[in-house]
Amino acid sequence: MALKTSKNPDIAKDILKFAAQPKYGALWTALTQIPSAIKYDPVKDWPKDLKGVDQWKWYWEEMDRVYAGMERAVGPGVSCGDFVDARTAAINEGLPQGLITVDEAIKKVDAKLCVKK
Known part of the structure; x- marks a missing residue:
């Protein structure tokens, strides 16, 4: 939609291409705990030096403790x-x-x- 309606489709394409990098998908997931539609490698792309990334660690530890062994x-x-x-x-x-x-x-x-x- 951005490319179709933009007066500057080349610039819109560049912005979308920049934002669609795997590192930004990982960053989104790290900060929000909402899965990203952008595929990323959790080992390579996950932010390592960002403060607050572990803010949800307690939640996932609790989920693992409560639901361990259950079928998905x-x-x-x-x-x-x-x-x-x-x-x-x-x-x-x-x-x-x-x-x-x-x-x-x-x-x-x-x-x-x-x-x-």
Whole structure:
């Protein structure tokens, strides 16, 4: 969009090319803990001398402690099979209308999770 609408597409292209460097993808992830769409090498591109990069280290240590050994599941953002239908039926319809209990909703949604193996 920036290239299409810009009066200076060459400059816009240079700016986008500069910002799309792997080191900036790593920097974004390091500071925000939000995954970057820019591919980067965590060993080579991760900022080493930046203050505040470890501000979320405690969070990931806690996540590792709590969820160690659990299988990874693909959640609502990347759904497969009947997961969306199960989620909609349980969370958006069953619970609000009092048709199922929380435990039943959990069982219904868990049964349709997309598990990475």
